[in-house]
Amino acid sequence: MSAPEAADAVVIGAGHNGLVAANLLADSGWDVVVLEATGAPGGAIRSAAVTGPGYLSDLYSSFYPLGYASPVMRALRLTDHGLSWRHAPDVLAHLLPDGRAAVLNRRPERTAASVEEFAAGDGERWLKAYAEWRSVSAPMLDTLFTPFPPVRGGAALLARLKPAGALRLARRLILTSRRLGEEVFRGEGAQVLMGGCALHTDLSTEDAGSGVYGWLLTMLGQEYGWPVPDGGAQRITDALVARLRARGGRIEYTARADRVLTARGRAVGVSTMDGRRWRARRAVLADVPAPALYLELVGPAALPPRLVDDLAHFQWDGSTVKVDWALSGPVPWENPAAASAGTVHLGADLNGLTRYATALATGEVPSRPFLLVGQMTTADPSRSPAGTESLWCYTHLPFRRDWTSDEVLAHVARMESVLEEHAPGFGRLVVGRHVAGPADLEGVNSSLVGGALGGGTAAAYQQLFLRPIPGLGRADTPVDRLFLASSSAHPGGGVHGGPGANAARAALARDRFLTGDAYRALIATAHRAVY
Known part of the structure; x- marks a missing residue:
């Protein structure tokens, strides 16, 4: 076996969090190498022509309100490395089964006018809700994307809200999406905008804490929009890679990690399946799912038994089916309000969202799936030839790792049926189609276990100090x-880069501010209290 190569930090995985972590360490002068299992960087931020010549599809993630607003990503100044953003005329349209549409536009008065059509006074209520958001958005985002407990952001929030306001915010953060919508608004338009956004996660509109996701995504859409990178999602990855290389960082491709090497309770490097070893002088950072890190790369023998037991209760988010289409013309929406929206929600009213999520929770395949649709050419005309549309759509299935291709294709037929209902003639415009079921997603990106996109459930019992397990x-x-x-x-x-940035900060703190023995004693004491 050859002598190991060495770097200050070895980062496992060139997904966006791994690249964010590597960039921040390189900014501090560290020598960094990133080990990527596949032949390309980016993880779930990649683009390719999979439906036909001239049609560009974002293969996994697409619209990026969190990435655009995240203090972590903004601080990286990726626009200096070729990234630029595009916006659709409207942010989001939610089409109800009765044909009505609620529309979110970056101009608050336009959104207010749309929700006013559902209930008198809801336009003013929307503007008030947005004003409340704006008063806390900056410290709220700082709080979201920093390590727990969020001391600085939390202090700023408390200073703005005072104790009584902070208590009311705390209550809002644990409300269900349905309850929050009903408390703030009277009509279904605004309520369903937030409810549909909550279902971007694996939560139901009836789950505690789902309200905060709907509130966050709609308010981010109102303040920042839901932009897309000009030229495809790949541009985010390209900018992160270019920035890292400019600072001396390296990426090794087809270098699948098979073990985190440890000595005396300390990570000292990584071995890869091709027999190479990579010595880490200062830290190892892993952009892989928690079960993979602990149970496969480290191994149960090197871990506290309680942690291993807790991992048995780790819950994934739902499986995903994603379809991309090349269309010979614009989507023929029955309600023209959807034509100018980058993202379209369809297939359910507020009660329908609950029925859909209930089916998933009970392990059933929804007979009428709720769809999240992306009109990519509407948002970025470079995505397909003039007068056409590059379209994608995804929906969830109950989490399983054994979905067959026949089951997936049967669900795709249900998805296309919902699209045809809201856009008669849609099928005649399809000139190319690419289907990615749960097994396909995991097959090209092992971090998307069972087609789960979120690295684990968004449920309250697996968030904050409970993520990924109690700790x-x-x-x-x-x-x-x-x-x-x-x-x-x-x-x-x-x-949004939060996990990658937090890992980089922790590695820097371990190296810079505390001696090894002091840090190890501090962390060991904390972990003994938990495990």
Whole structure:
């Protein structure tokens, strides 16, 4: 076996969180190498022509309100490395089964006018809700994307809200999406905008804490929009890679990690399946799901038994079916309000969202799926030839890793039926189609276990200090100098760079501010209290 190569930090995985972590460490002068199992970087942020010549599809994630607004991503200044953003004329349209549409536009008065059509006074209520959001948005985002407990952001929030306001916010954060919508608005338009956004996660409109996701995504859409990278999602990855290389960072492709090497309770490197070893002088950071890190790369023997037991209760988010289409013309929406929206929700009213989520929770395949649709050419005309549309759609299935291709295709037929109902003649425009079921998603990206996109459920029992399991809610692990940098860590799923940034900060703190013995004693004491 050849002598190991060495770097200050070895990062496992070139998904966006791994690349964010690598960039931040490189900014501090560290020598960084990223080990990527596949032949390309980006994880779930990639683009390709999979439906036909001239049609560009975002293969996994697409619209990026969190990435655009995230303080982590903004601080990286990716626009200096080729990234630019595009917006559709409207942010979001939710089509109800009765044909009505609620529309979110970046101009608050336009959104207010849309929800006013559902209930008198809801336009003013929307503007009031948005004003309340704007008063807390900056410290709220700082709080979301920093390690737990969020001392600085939390202090700023408390200063703005005062204790009484903070208590009311705390209550809002645990409300169900349905309850929050009913408390703030009178009509179904505004309620269903938030409810549909809550279902971007694996939660139901009836789940505690689902309200905050609907509130966050709609308010981010109102303040920032839901932009897309000009030229495809791949541009985010390209910018992260270019920035890292400019700072001396390296990426090794087809280098699948098979073990985190440890000595005396400390991570000292990584071995890859091709027999190579990579020595880490300062830290190992892992942008992989928590079960993969702990049970496969580290191994149960090197971990506290209680942690291993807790991982048996780790819950994934739902399986996903995603379809991309090349269309010879614009989607023929029956309600023209959907034509100018980058994202369209369809297939359910508020009660329908609950029925859909209930079917998933009971392990049933929804007979009428709720669809999240992306009109990519509407948002970015470079995605397909003039006068056409590059379209995608995804929906969820109950979490399983054994979905067959026949089951997936049967569900695709249900999805296309819902589309045809809202856009008669849709099928005649299809000139190309690409289907990615749960097994396909996991097959090309092993972090998308069973087609789960979020690195674990968004449910309240697996968030904050409970993510990925009951513990500190931080990137630190029971193995010294090993840090969890994936969406399995706080603050969870989405393209915002929070887990990667938190892991980099933890590695820097371990190296810069505390001696090894002091840090190990501190972390060991904390973990003994938990495990």
